[in-house]
Structure formats: C-alpha cells, structure tokens
Amino acid sequence: MNHLLLIAYLDLKESIRANWFIIYSLVFGGLIALFFIAGITESQVMGFSGLSRLLLMYIQVTIVILPIFILITTVRSISGDRDSHILEYMLSFPISLQQYYWGKVFGRFITVFLPVFMAMIVAVVYGIFQGAEVPWGVLFLYTGLLFSMSSAFLGIAFFISSLVKSSEMALGIAFFVWIVLLAFIDIALIGLMLQNRMSEGLIIAIALLNPMEVFRVAAISLFDPELTVIGPVAFYILDLFSQGIFVLLSILYPIIIGIVFAWAGYRIFSRNDLV
Amino acid sequence: MIVLNRLSKIFGKTRSLDDVSITLHRGDAIALMGANGAGKTTLVRLILGYYHPSSGTVRIEGRDPIKERMNILDQVSFVPQLPPPIKLSLKELMTYICKSSGVDEARIVHYANEMKLDIAPNLHKSFFKLSGGMKQKLLIAISLAKESRIMIYDEPTANLDPKARDDFYRLLRENEQDKLALFVTHRIEEVASLVNRKIYMDLGKVVSDEIC
Ligand SMILES: Nc1ncnc2c1ncn2[C@@H]1O[C@H](COP(=O)(O)OP(=O)(O)OP(=O)(O)O)[C@@H](O)[C@H]1O
Ligand SMILES: [Mg+2]
Numbered sequence: 351m352n353h354l355l356l357i358a359y360l361d362l363k364e365s366i367r368a369n370w371f372i373i374y375s376l377v378f379g380g381l382i383a384l385f386f387i388a389g390i391t392e393s394q395v396m397g398f399s400g401l402s403r404l405l406l407m408y409i410q411v412t413i414v415i416l417p418i419f420i421l422i423t424t425v426r427s428i429s430g431d432r433d434s435h436i437l438e439y440m441l442s443f444p445i446s447l448q449q450y451y452w453g454k455v456f457g458r459f460i461t462v463f464l465p466v467f468m469a470m471i472v473a474v475v476y477g478i479f480q481g482a483e484v485p486w487g488v489l490f491l492y493t494g495l496l497f498s499m500s501s502a503f504l505g506i507a508f509f510i511s512s513l514v515k516s517s518e519m520a521l522g523i524a525f526f527v528w529i530v531l532l533a534f535i536d537i538a539l540i541g542l543m544l545q546n547r548m549s550e551g552l553i554i555a556i557a558l559l560n561p562m563e564v565f566r567v568a569a570i571s572l573f574d575p576e577l578t579v580i581g582p583v584a585f586y587i588l589d590l591f592s593q594g595i596f597v598l599l600s601i602l603y604p605i606i607i608g609i610v611f612a613w614a615g616y617r618i619f620s621r622n623d624l625v
Numbered sequence: 626m627i628v629l630n631r632l633s634k635i636f637g638k639t640r641s642l643d644d645v646s647i648t649l650h651r652g653d654a655i656a657l658m659g660a661n662g663a664g665k666t667t668l669v670r671l672i673l674g675y676y677h678p679s680s681g682t683v684r685i686e687g688r689d690p691i692k693e694r695m696n697i698l699d700q701v702s703f704v705p706q707l708p709p710p711i712k713l714s715l716k717e718l719m720t721y722i723c724k725s726s727g728v729d730e731a732r733i734v735h736y737a738n739e740m741k742l743d744i745a746p747n748l749h750k751s752f753f754k755l756s757g758g759m760k761q762k763l764l765i766a767i768s769l770a771k772e773s774r775i776m777i778y779d780e781p782t783a784n785l786d787p788k789a790r791d792d793f794y795r796l797l798r799e800n801e802q803d804k805l806a807l808f809v810t811h812r813i814e815e816v817a818s819l820v821n822r823k824i825y826m827d828l829g830k831v832v833s834d835e836i837c
Contacts, residue, residue: 356724364712435709439764442673442705443725444698624675 353445357453358460361427365461370423374462377419378469381411386476400482402573404473409492409569412466413562414532416496417503420462421524424507427454428619430517438625447620455508455612463500467493487572491597495568498604502561505608509615531562554586561604568600626650627672627775627805632681633829634667641667643829644681651774654806656816659826665809666706668826669779672807673703685775699726702768706779706809708760710753715744715763718752728770736766740792757784765793769800776801779809794819 365371385404428451431437441450470492474484506527514520534557557563567587588596627649634642642664649655657665670676671683674690674697683690690697711718723730737744742762747755755763761784768776776797782790797806797819808816813823825833 353725356721360713360717360721363717367712435705435707436711438670438675439703439705439709439711440721441675442698442701442703443722444695445725446695623677625670 354449354453354456357445357450358457361454361457362460365457371461371465374419374423375465375469377415378412378466379472381408382469382473382476385473400485401474401477402485402488404477405470405485405488405492406569406573408470408473409495410566412496413499413565413569416462416466416499417531417562418525418528420500420503421507421510421528422521424458424462424504425510425520425524426517427458427508428511428615429514429520432515432625433517435625441624447624448616451508451512451616451619455504458508459500459504462504463497466496466500470496491568491572494597494601495565498601498608499561499565501608502604502611503608505611505613505615509611509618512615512619531560534560534563550586554590558587558603561607564600564603568597571596571600626686628682628684629668629671630682630684632668632671632683633679634664634671634676635679640829642671645829645831646681647824647831647834649805649807651805652803653822654801654820655808655822655824656813656820657807657809657824657826658811658813659832663826664829665826666779667829669703669777669807669809672777673698673701700774701777702771702773702775703777704761704764704768704779704781706783708752708757708764708784712751712753714749714751715755716748719767722767722771726771728767728772732770732772733763733766736769736796737763739796740766740789742766758786758789761785762789765796769796774804776804776806778807780811782810782812782815790815 382404385407428437431440441447470489474489478484507524510520510523510527514523571588571593591599629645629647632642632645633640645664645668657668659665667676671678672685672690674683674694677691685697686700688697713721719730719733722728722733734744740762742759744763747759752760752763761781765781768778782793785793794815801819806819808820810816821837823833823835823837824831
C-alpha cells in the first residue's frame with residue numbers, strides 16, 4: 351500500500367512539472383475567467399441566471415474537452431514509459447506490478463480531476479463575492495459528474511495504454527475513441543430516430559451506453575426541461591427516468607466503466623511482456 | 626544460482642533466443658558477448674522476468690522471476706543498456722529506490738562520489754537532463770548501493786570516459802565477492818581481469834561458454 355502511494359506521489363510530482371499539465375490547468379481556469387469576463391453570471395437568458403448558468407456552461411464545455419484531454423495525456427502513461435525504456439529500469443526494483451499500476455492510476459486521477467474541480471470551486475467562490483447565490487444542488491451534481499467523468503476516461507486511457515505497445519498507436523486510438531463517442535451523441539441518434547427504423551427504447555439504450563451522452567443529459571437534469579434547449583434524446587431520457595435515479599446512474603455508471611477498463615488494463619499489463 | 630533450461634523467446638518471426646540452456650553460479654563473473662542482435666538483452670530481460678518465455682524456463686534460486694518478481698528483484702541490481710529518460714529529479718528517483726528496495730540514500734551518494742559524480746548540485750534536476758555519462762554513473766552507483774547478490778550490467782560503460790571506467794571496474798572488484806555478476810559487453814579486454822567465464826552468443830544461441 352505505501353508503495354502505491356509512493357508511485358502516485360511521484361507521478362503527481364512529475365505531472366505537475368509537465369507542460370501538458372500547465373496547459374490543462376490554464377484551459378480550465380481560463381474558461382472560468384472567460385465566462386466571468388463575458389458577464390455570463392449577469393445575463394438572464396433562457397431562465398438561468400447567475401452561477402447556475404455559469405456552471406452549466408462550464409460543464410457543457412468540459413464534457414467535450416475533458417475526455418480528449420484525459421485521453422491524450424494519460425494514454426502515454428504506460429506505453430510511453432515502455433517506449434522510452436523507463437519501465438525497464440523502474441520495474442527492475444522490487445515493486446509489485448499491482449502497486450505500480452494502481453499507483454499510476456491514482457496519481458493520474460488526482461492530476462486530471464483537481465484542476466477541473468478547482469476551476470469550478472474558484473468560480474463559485476468568486477461568484478459569492480459578486481453576491482450570487484450558490485446553487486448547491488448543481489454544484490454537488492457537477493462535482494460528482496466531474497469525478498465520474500475523470501474516472502471513466504482515465505480508465506479507458508489506461509486500458510489503451512497497456513493494450514497498445516507503442517505510444518503513437520495509443521494516441522491514435524485515444525483520438526478515435528473520443529470522436530466516436532462525440533459523434534454518437536444526439537446528432538447521430540436523431541438521424542436514426544427520424545428514419546423511424548428503430549424503436550425509441552433501443553435508441554435511448556444505445557445513447558445511454560455512451561458516457562458522454564449520460565453526462566450531457568445529467569448536466570441539465572436538475573433544470574426544468576421546459577426551459578432548456580435540449581436534444582430530443584435527452585428529453586426522452588429525462589422523461590423516462592425519475593430525476594433521482596438518473597442522477598445516481600449518471601454518476602455510478604461512468605465510474606464503473608472506468609474501474610472495469612482500468613482493471614482490464616491491469617490484467618493486460620501484468621500478464622504480458624512488460625517491456 | 627540462475628538456471629536457464631531450454632529457453633526460447635520468439636517475437637513474431639524473430640527467434641531472439643533459441644533453446645538456450647545455461648547455469649550461472651554464485652561467485653561467477655560472466656562476460657556475455659556476441660554481435661548486435663545476438664539476443665543478449667533478450668536473455669537479460671528474461672532473467673529479470675520482463676518477458677514470458679516462448680518455451681523453456683528461467684529459475685533463480687529455484688524461483689520463477691515472473692511469479693516471484695518481488696523476491697527475485699530484491700536480490701538483483703540492474704543497469705540497462707541505455708539510461709532511460711526518467712523525468713523524476715535525482716532526489717525523487719533516489720526516494721523511489723530507497724523506499725522500494727530498502728537502500729540507504731547515503732550509500733548511493735557514497736558510490737556516486739566514488740564514481741566522481743557530485744549529486745548535491747544536481748539533486749533537484751531531472752534525471753534526463755544529466756549528461757549521458759553522468760546518468761550512467763548514477764545508475765552504477767545505485768546498482769552498487771543496492772548490495773544485491775546478482776548484478777547485471779548491460780553494457781554500462783558505453784558513455785563513460787576512461788577514468789570513469791577505471792573507477793567502475795575498481796568498485797566492481799571490491800564488490801563482486803560471493804556474488805553473481807553478468808556483464809554484457811563488446812569489449813572483452815576491459816572486463817578480462819574481472820571475469821572468470823565468457824559466454825558468446827550468436828543468432829539467439831550460445832555458441833561458446835569458456836571458464837577462464
Ligand atoms: N521486443 C522485441 N520485439 C521484436 N523483436 C525484438 C524485441 N526485442 C528484441 N528483438 C529482436 O531480437 C533480436 C535480439 O535482440 P537483443 O536486443 O537481445 O540483441 P543484443 O544481443 O542485445 O544486441 P546489441 O548488442 O545490439 O544490444 C534482434 O533481432 C531484435 O530485433
Ligand atoms: Mg542489447
């Protein structure tokens with residue numbers, strides 16, 4: 351256990367120094383700054399106002415860019431160390447593969463989760479100073495969503511990282527996964543729905559398999575559906591489930607995806623040639 | 626004692642190691658030689674438990690290095706062919722090694738000094754920013770500080786200046802008693818006075834094995 355924390359700690363320190371981490375933090379911090387500069391908290395559009403509106407915009411942008419950020423930066427974690435022979439040296443010390451792998455996962459999780467979370471907290475604190483009311487329900491839900499979003503894509507990234515032998519290949523696959531998940535939200539599904547060949551239930555089931563769609567719908571689930579501009583799939587889903595169940599599902603399901611993929615990645619990592 | 630029994634490793638169509646059976650004893654200091662691509666590094670990686678053999682077995686003190694990697698690696702020091710571009714600082718790297726292997730940091734510093742590498746001014750520098758020779762010196766210092774019963778060096782002197790090579794061989798001479806030392810090398814004259822056994826490989830096979 352203490353070796354797991356050691357690996358996590360070292361990975362964290364290494365990440366914090368890395369250029370990608372600086373850019374990553376700047377992007378999410380900058381997003382928040384931009385929202386404030388643009389005066390989003392003050393405008394009254396479509397029934398949202400103040401911080402809720404800002405948080406909603408933040409989460410909607412985050413749903414699109416966080417996955418690709420996590421995938422690109424994490425997918426090279428194991429495969430990159432293998433490519434550059436770092437793994438060959440680091441694993442020549444008596445450290446269990448289990449602790450090494452999960453330590454890396456844990457360290458990476460903190461690196462990817464903290465900046466997006468902190469950006470949101472900074473926004474809320476700043477909003478309070480401006481006299482806005484804190485939408486606690488939305489804040490808690492979005493914290494949960496950011497957590498489960500980070501888990502899901504981190505798990506997928508580690509899976510790819512141990513599956514693929516070279517880091518360039520890993521990068522390519524990561525990009526592909528992101529595009530596919532992105533393309534399968536509403537747009538593609540609306541098409542299917544319009545063609546009327548498949549039942550609505552089936553389309554919604556497919557939509558819900560995609561964690562990105564789950565996040566998208568969950569992000570607006572606390573708001574009154576009448577007021578939001580939501581895709582048809584999202585509308586059906588919110589109509590179908592009770593709010594409580596859907597919120598729970600939207601947080602649990604991606605976490606499970608993350609764990610399953612990370613665990614599959616571990617099996618591959620520990621059972622095949624290491625270098 | 627390391628026992629390789631009918632060991633083969635195949636990558637795709639390349640037979641990197643082909644039915645090798647050798648036994649290396651405690652007290653042996655072995656020079657492992659052979660042309661580029663002969664399979665030396667592959668052999669070392671099998672001993673370290675990195676590769677799963679395509680056929681045959683590796684046993685170290687009767688144990689499987691894959692199934693019991695912690696026990697085995699506890700007794701092994703290894704310096705790779707090329708120092709990897711580790712991004713940790715020297716301090717962090719030493720923390721990793723000391724915590725994972727129970728090495729005393731002062732011993733690393735001691736051997737680094739013996740290798741004429743001054744750690745203190747570089748402590749917070751990334752390992753990969755050291756010069757090639759400095760990296761190798763540090764890895765050598767770590768390998769000696771670890772006090773292992775099995776020492777494996779995959780051409781560790783490639784980037785060292787002549788003076789550093791002398792230091793390295795002197796330190797080895799002081800430290801090799803009662804150990805098993807395996808040197809992968811292309812320059813037999815350098816290690817000639819250290820070794821008591823020479824193994825030549827070619828195309829994945831052991832072609833000669835002399836005691837001297
Ligand atoms: N991971 C791998 N995948 C595919 N082929 C490999 C792999 N590792 C080694 N080989 C092949 O196995 C053969 C032996 O390689 P190895 O690295 O063991 O040689 P070597 O004796 O260490 O050579 P050198 O003196 O150049 O270091 C080479 O033909 C090499 O291309
Ligand atoms: Mg080699």
